[in-house]
Amino acid sequence: MECQAESDSRQRTREYLAGLKLLKQGAEARVYQGKFLGKAAVVKERFPKTYRHPALEEKLTHRRTAQEGRAILRCRKAGIPAPVIYFVDYVTNCIYMEDIEGSVTVRDYIMTAQKNGRNLHDLAEKIGKILARMHDEDVIHGDLTTSNMLLRPPHQDLDLVLIDFGLSFISALPEDKGVDLYVLEKAFLSTHPNTEEIFSALLKSYSASSKKSSPVIKKLDEVRLRGRKRSMIG
Amino acid sequence: MTIVIGFEGSANKIGVGIIQDGKVLSNPRRTYITPPGQGFLPSDTARHHRSCVLEVLHEALEEAKIQPKDIDCVAYTKGPGMGAPLVSVAIVARTVAQLWKKPLLGVNHCIGHIEMGRLITGAENPTVLYVSGGNTQVISYSEHRYRIFGETIDIAVGNCLDRFARVLKIPNDPSPGYNIEQMAKKGKKFVELPYTVKGMDVSFSGILSYIEDMAHKMLSSGECTPEDLCFSLQETLFAMLVEITERAMAHCGSQEVLIVGGVGCNVRLQEMMEIMCKERSAKLFATDERFCIDNGAMIAQAGWEMFRSGHMTPLEDSWITQRYRTDEVEVTWRD
Numbered sequence: 001m002e003c004q005a006e007s008d009s010r011q012r013t014r015e016y017l018a019g020l021k022l023l024k025q026g027a028e029a030r031v032y033q034g035k036f037l038g039k040a041a042v043v044k045e046r047f048p049k050t051y052r053h054p055a056l057e058e059k060l061t062h063r064r065t066a067q068e069g070r071a072i073l074r075c076r077k078a079g080i081p082a083p084v085i086y087f088v089d090y091v092t093n094c095i096y097m098e099d100i101e102g103s104v105t106v107r108d109y110i111m112t113a114q115k116n117g118r119n120l121h122d123l124a125e126k127i128g129k130i131l132a133r134m135h136d137e138d139v140i141h142g143d144l145t146t147s148n149m150l151l152r153p154p155h156q157d158l159d160l161v162l163i164d165f166g167l168s169f170i171s172a173l174p175e176d177k178g179v180d181l182y183v184l185e186k187a188f189l190s191t192h193p194n195t196e197e198i199f200s201a202l203l204k205s206y207s208a209s210s211k212k213s214s215p216v217i218k219k220l221d222e223v224r225l226r227g228r229k230r231s232m233i234g
Numbered sequence: 235m236t237i238v239i240g241f242e243g244s245a246n247k248i249g250v251g252i253i254q255d256g257k258v259l260s261n262p263r264r265t266y267i268t269p270p271g272q273g274f275l276p277s278d279t280a281r282h283h284r285s286c287v288l289e290v291l292h293e294a295l296e297e298a299k300i301q302p303k304d305i306d307c308v309a310y311t312k313g314p315g316m317g318a319p320l321v322s323v324a325i326v327a328r329t330v331a332q333l334w335k336k337p338l339l340g341v342n343h344c345i346g347h348i349e350m351g352r353l354i355t356g357a358e359n360p361t362v363l364y365v366s367g368g369n370t371q372v373i374s375y376s377e378h379r380y381r382i383f384g385e386t387i388d389i390a391v392g393n394c395l396d397r398f399a400r401v402l403k404i405p406n407d408p409s410p411g412y413n414i415e416q417m418a419k420k421g422k423k424f425v426e427l428p429y430t431v432k433g434m435d436v437s438f439s440g441i442l443s444y445i446e447d448m449a450h451k452m453l454s455s456g457e458c459t460p461e462d463l464c465f466s467l468q469e470t471l472f473a474m475l476v477e478i479t480e481r482a483m484a485h486c487g488s489q490e491v492l493i494v495g496g497v498g499c500n501v502r503l504q505e506m507m508e509i510m511c512k513e514r515s516a517k518l519f520a521t522d523e524r525f526c527i528d529n530g531a532m533i534a535q536a537g538w539e540m541f542r543s544g545h546m547t548p549l550e551d552s553w554i555t556q557r558y559r560t561d562e563v564e565v566t567w568r569d
Contacts, residue, residue, distance in 0.1 A: 053469045055424045
């Protein structure tokens with residue numbers, strides 16, 4: 001049985017969230033926008049996924065809430081841009097954090113830029129550089145896509161912020177960093193057709209910025225091969 | 235009016251299907267079934283296909299009530315798949331195409347699944363989860379390609395299930411996956427297994443080696459039953475699949491899901507996907523074993539689309555390939 005304090009806390013959160021604006025429903029959380037102690041905030045609520053077995057659900061949701069908080073803190077300590085965390089509620093699995101006001105996702109930025117024929121080279125370099133720093137801190141993001149990177153206004157300044165660290169973990173292994181880049185590469189190229197050149201600029205800047213990039217890039221090549229060569233039957 | 239005949243034999247199923255403008259005229263199939271504890275080897279599978287392909291072809295023509303002269307195009311699976319079975323079926327397709335003086339068309343197996351799923355369910359532009367013995371991919375269409383957003387970074391989900399079935403000596407008749415599904419219904423205890431999602435990608439090899447390692451220990455100590463293991467494995471694998479599908483949907487802003495491939499006829503997987511879809515007011519499309527599992531009609535359907543948009547495979551290019559990614563094909567029949 002759940003104790004009284006917990007159910008009170010759930011009730012309070014429900015009431016609080018009801019007063020906020022639902023920004024969007026992502027893959028694993030609802031994101032609300034509003035004020036938290038007078039600050040512009042977003043609340044990321046990992047609501048229960050009823051398709052999952054309850055035991056699996058509880059474990060995953062709790063773990064991811066904790067991981068997200070930890071990774072963001074570690075990044076911020078190392079000067080890697082990520083939103084400020086105001087509060088984490090483990091009872092309702094809510095993270096209260098800074099609202100990056102007026103931001104756009106890198107995904108939307110690239111799509112608009114492609115339409116207008118704008119050069120994306122600088123953006124690619126910037127992303128490469130920040131990911132290199134993140135990996136040098138042994139933070140593996142786990143879900144790198146262009147939807148999980150924001151640009152603060154004014155957007156052309158390329159002030160990049162990393163978000164959505166729910167699948168992140170700490171590892172120094174080149175294998176994990178290589179897979180992290182592989183996940184990004186696939187998401188990048190499938191979301192933005194004909195950007196192979198831009199992505200290779202990103203990798204180049206990553207290699208130039210990271211102290212430990214060469215085994216990582218080697219692993220990336222290995223992981224790519226796994227994808228290509230996999231026997232595909234059935 | 236365009237009639238296309240399709241030959242499929244990339245794994246342990248051999249099928250011949252005939253499609254006439256979106257209508258399945260016939261779709262007979264045979265499955266090569268091995269004893270419990272054993273997988274199917276390429277050479278034995280090819281032998282099986284060779285021994286029954288003509289019979290299946292006769293059945294297809296008879297049931298469709300057409301003559302070879304009515305056919306406009308002969309489609310066959312070019313890949314991906316097992317080499318020997320692919321060759322054995324491609325030879326038949328090549329032969330009849332020359333006998334009947336009809337154009338030949340090599341089809342990507344994965345595209346066959348997608349096009350068949352779209353035809354049967356009427357899904358417009360879905361995020362596709364393609365799950366089978368050799369493939370695990372989350373696919374979405376854009377700019378003339380079926381683009382792979384997520385996939386397994388090691389073994390396929392069906393392969394994981396098949397190999398687990400071998401460990402427990404679960405029969406391969408009618409299919410290991412079907413028998414696991416039935417046993418899972420009686421499972422009660424949830425055994426915690428590794429859960430590996432990396433962005434929109436998944437990994438199953440860790441789960442397989444864990445369960446291969448632990449299964450007999452847990453069973454002999456009475457910690458759980460074989461049914462519990464089936465249940466826990468399904469719950470874990472399918473939760474991962476639903477999760478990456480949802481990730482791809484959120485990323486692409488899609489409101490439709492289509493499940494294709496042999497594992498796609500698992501009702502529990504469909505149930506879980508349905509719940510996820512409801513939560514985001516999306517729509518689920520799935521088919522039953524006739525069209526989920528490898529069949530000839532799916533090759534005919536993809537062939538029909540390709541043929542109508544001007545594709546043909548000259549005889550000298552009518553080879554097969556074991557590796558042929560979904561995103562290698564230029565999709566000329568969609569906007």
